[in-house]
Amino acid sequence: MLATATGNAGMERSVMAARGLCMTFSPKGARPVNALDGLTLAAQPGRVTGIVGPDGAGKTTLMRIAAGMLMPTAGHMTVLGADVATGIDSVRDRIGYMPQQFGLYEDLTVQENLDFYADLQGVPPSERTGRYAHLMHMTGLEPFTDRQAGRLSGGMKQKLGLACCLVKSPGMLILDEPTVGVDPLSRRDLWDIVYTLVERDGIGVVLTTAYLDEAERCHHVALLHEGKLLDEGPPDWFYRRVRQRVYLVTPASGMKPRDALSSLAGRTDVIDATISCGRIRTVFRQPASGLLPTLPDGVASGISPVRPVFEDAFVDRLVSEGAGRKRDWPADGLTEAPPLTGDPTVVVRVAGLTKRFGAFAAVQGIGFEVRRGEIFGLLGANGAGKTTTFRMLCGLLPASSGEITVAGRDLRHSPAEARTRLGYMAQKFSLYRQLSVESNLRFYGKAYGLGRKTLGRRIDWALDEFDLKTRRRLPAGSLPGGYRQRLAMAAAMLHEPDILFLDEPTSGADPLARREFWLRISGFARSGVTVIVTTHFMEEAEFCDHMIIMAHGRTLAKGTPTEIRSIARSEANPDPTIEDAFIALTDERGHPQPEAFGNG
Template identity: 45%
Template sequence: MTDARSLPVEIRNLRKTFRGPDGKPFAAVDNLSVVLPEPGAIVSLIGPDGAGKTTLLRLLAGILTPDDGEISLFGKKPDTDDPDFVAMLGFMPQRFGLYEELSVWENFRIFGALRGIREKALEARFRDLMTLSGLRGFESREAGKLSGGMKQKLGLSCSLLAEPKLLLLDEPTVGVDPLSRRELWRILRDMRDRTGMTVLVSTAYLDEAEAADRTILISSGRLIAEGDPKALARETQGRTWLARARDERRTLPLARTLMREVRAADPRAPWLDAVPHGDAVNLLAPEDAVDAPRELPDGAALSSRTPALEDAYCALTFPLAAKTDALRILPPAYSVEEPDAVVARNISRRFGSFTAVEDTSFSVKKGEIFGLLGPNGAGKTTTFRMLCGLLPASGGTISVTGSDLRTARSTARAKVGYVAQKFSLYAQLSARQNLEYFGACFGVAGRQLEDRIEELTTGSDLGERLESITRELPLGAKRELALACALIHRPAILFLDEATSGADIAARRAFWRRIVGLAEAGTTVIVTTHFLEEAEYCDRFLIQDAGRVLTLGTPSEVRKETGASSIEEAFISIVTRARRNREEAENQS
C-alpha cells in the first residue's frame, strides 16, 4: 500500500470561487478530487476554455488559496513561505517571467539566486541545461531576441534549475511550432528519466496529452474523466469512422461537406465531429448512433478506425459546448475581378543587416483558404504583416484585390479584415462598442451596422455578452469578437494570424466551420497557425524558414513530397532537411 506521504498529488473536494463580471460568484474549481499515485509520471491536464486548468495549477503552486478542500503534494500543503515546499516545486506559468533585456546566462543567475543555488552548482546545471535544451551557443543572447520556441525552452530550463520533485507547466507549447514542441517534450522526458520528477502539464494539443502516462480531463472546474489516455480513448470504440473519397483530390470538398452536417451540441446531427486528416476525414458519431450512415457524399467509402484521445475528449466535452453554427454567413461586399486576390512578387524585408524575408513569390486565388506555415522565427509573421499592409516591403511588389500596396494601400486595406494573434480590441469598451467602432472605421453605420452586428452575433456566446466590457470577456468570447470586428464590413480578404492559438478543440472546430463557410461564400482567407492539422483545411499553403519558401502546394501534394501521412510529419521533414542543407552549405563556404 502506498504511503500517503509519498503521493505526488492528492486533491480532496477542492473549490475556488471568483466573482464574475456580473458580480455573481462562480466556481473556477468545483469540488474537485483527484489523486496521482505514481511518482515519476508525466500527467496531462486537458479541458475546454475556462475549464479551470490554470486556476488548478495556481492552487497547487500555492499562488492561490483554496476556499475549501485539501491539497497535498508529496505530503506537503502548498505554502510559498515554506522553503522545503518551494525547493520541491517547479512552476512554469503560461507567460514565464523572463527578463528580456538580460542574457540567457543572466536569467539563469537570477532564477538560480532565487532558488538558493550557489555559483559552482549553478554553472554546472547551466551547462547541463544548455546542452539538454539545445540553447548552447546562445548563452550571451538577450532573452528578448530569442525566437518564441527558444524563449519557451529557456523558461522551462529555468523551471528545472532546482531539479524539482514536482513540475507544474501551464500550456508551455501554446504558440510554439512543431519542432520546438517536440524539443520541449524531449527535454521533459529526459529530465524525468534523469531525476524521477513528476510532471503535471496542461496542454491544448491532444496528441501531447495522449503521449502522457496519465490524463486528467476537467470542465467547468469539475473532473470529467481521469486515467490512462489509451483507456479513455477506447471508451469511444464503435463511434469512430473514416471517410475516404475515391479520388484523393476530393478529400477537402468531402471534409467540408461533412463539416456542414456537424452540430457539436445537437445529438440529432449525423456527426459529432468531422475533421480532415491526411487523405481522409475523421468522423465521430453521436453516442446514441447505432449504425453509421451507409451513403456519403461524392461516393466516399466509410470504414471504422481506432479511436484516439481526441475522440474521447470530443465525446465528453462537445455536448457541453455552446452552439455557434447558427451564425449567418454572407458573401463579401467587395468584388475581386482578378483571379488572384493577392500576388506577391520577389518580396523581401530587411531590419538593418538582418533579412527576415528574402525573394519570396506566391499568389492566393480568389475564394481560397491559403496558409502561411513555418517554425518560430521563420519570417511568416513578417510576410503576413506585409500582405496586410501593416509593414512595407523592402523590395518586390504586393498586389491586394488588384491594388498595389505601394501606391494604393488605403484602397486595398478597405477591402481587408484582420484578426491579430493578440486581438486588436479596445479593452475598456463593451463588445458592442468595439463592433460599432470598427464599423465606423469601414463606413458601416446606421441600420446597416445594426443588421450586421445581429448577423455576426445572433446564435453565439458573443450575442449574449454584447454589453459586457471587453476586458472582462472570457477568451472564447474575445476570439469571437475579434473575428466579428474583422468581418463587420464583409471584406474580400480575411487575414487570420494565429487566431486559434490557445483555443480548445470545440472552439477551433466551430471557428473552422465558419471560415470554410466564408470561403465558400467567396471570401479569400489567409491564415497562419501552429496547429498543423488546421493546414488540412487549406486549399494550399506554403512552408517557409529563414525567410525563404521551402514548399508550396495542396495538403495532398505536400504530404506526397515527403511520403508523410500528416502535415506535421511533412512539415518537420521539410524544415529539418532544409536546415541540414543550409548548415552543410555554410560549412563548405
C-alpha cells in the first residue's frame, strides 16, 4: 500500500477527486499506452496542489480529464462535485483551464482576447468593466490593452492567458505547466497572482510544473510515474528519503564543474548530480553514517553536507523506481568526432550586431566571441532580444548592421555555406508531427545530404542515444513534451555539426530529461562541438563557459558563471545563484518595456 503524508482524506470536500482513474490510448500501429493506471487523488479548496512527474507520467492527461476535455477509460473523476463523465456541463463555467499551449488569438489585442473569452463564458457586459480592470491590474497588463497578443513577450502571453481563464471567477483553476518558457521575473509574477487568488478568493488550484522549486511553493504535491501515484503530501514530506545524503562537492582546482559532474554522475554510489553555484550538488545512494563520502583524486577539492530540496527527493525517488536511464558518464562516444585537443580557436565572432524593425532596435550593438568546444549562453527576460540574436547567428534573420563570423564564414555574405556547419534546435517543436519518429530523422538526414549508409548509421545512433527505439514508429506529435525535445535534438545532431544552436532545449522537459540533455551537451562540447544556448532555467547556465545577460536588446552583463554570480553577492547573500544575479540585473535595470515585447 502507498504510504503518503495525507492518504486520501478529504475526498468529500475536494474541488477535484479521482478514484481509480484509468486512461488508455491506442495509437494506430503501436501498442496501447496506459496514461493513467488506477489513480486516486484529491485536491482541496483554498490550496495549491502541485502535480509533478517525469515525461509521460500522465500529468497532462489528468489535467485534460479534470477540465472535461477527455473522458476516462475507467474509474471516476469529480470536479466541484460533478462527475466529469455525466455532469461536467453543469460546472464548466466554474472551471478555469489553462493548457500548455493556451489559445490566444495573436492578431487580436489584449482587450479583444478578453472580450472573446468573456463572450465564450457568458459574462454579462455589465460585469465586464470592473472585472477587466481588476485582471489588468493584477497581471500588470494595464498599459498593453491595445497591443496585439502576438507582440507580447512569452511571460506577458502567459499572464494574458491566465487573465482570460479568470474572466468569469472560477471555483477551481487548472494550470498545465503555466511557467514553461517564462523568465524568472515573470514566473515570480505568475505565482504572486496564483497566491492572491487562493488567499483572497479561496479557490482551489491544481497545476503541473517542470520547475521543482515551484513544487516547494505548493501546499500539497502529488508525484506521478507511469500513470500511478508514487507519493503525495506537503513538500517537506518528501525530504525524509534524502536526509543526510545530499552534499555539495567543490571541483578540483582548474576543473570545469561540468567535467566534475560527468565524473560523479557515473558513479554507482551516486543517485543524482547537478551543478549548483559552481559546485556539484550530489545525492548519494546511502547516508554517510557520520563519515564524508570518499571522492576520487583529481575530481574534488572539498565536500560538505547541505539541506535537501524538493528536486533532490524527486530525482532520488524516480531513479529508485527505475525512471530514466542510469548511464555511464562521461559519454565520450556521444559524437563520432575526435576529442577536443590543443588550443580552441574562435569559431563564432560577433561585433556591433544590430537588428532594427522599422524605427525599433530589437538588438543594439551586441558583441562576443565563442571558442571551439565552449558552451555559450544567451540569457535575458522575455522580450530582451535573445531569440532575435539567436536567429541572426543561425542565418535565419538578416542583421541590420554589425559583423557575424561563424565557422570562418561571414554569415552576412555567405549564409548558405555557413549553415552546412550548423545544427539548430528551435524553441518551438518544428518537426513533422504526422510523421513517425524514424521518418522525421530520415527526412532531416536526407535534407542534410547524408548518404544511405551514413544516414542508417546515424539514425541508429540517434534512436539509441536519445532513448527513442521503442517510440520509433509513433507519430512525433503524439510524443510527450520531453521526448519531442529529444527528437528535435537528435535531428539537429544527425549531420554531426561543428556548431550547435539550442533555443530553450529543455523547455517542458522533466528534471531527469534535463540532466540527460546537459550531460549530452557536455559530451558534445568535450568532442569539440561548439554550443550556443538560450535557457530560462538559470541553474542550467552553470554549464556554460561564458554567457551574456540581455535586456532591451543590449548586453547588461557578460562573463563566466562565477563572474555573473558575483554581481549579486552581498553580506546578506554571500553565496548567490545565477538567478539571483539575473533578477538583480533585470529587475533594477532591464525589465522589458512594451517596445521590446515580441522581439526577443
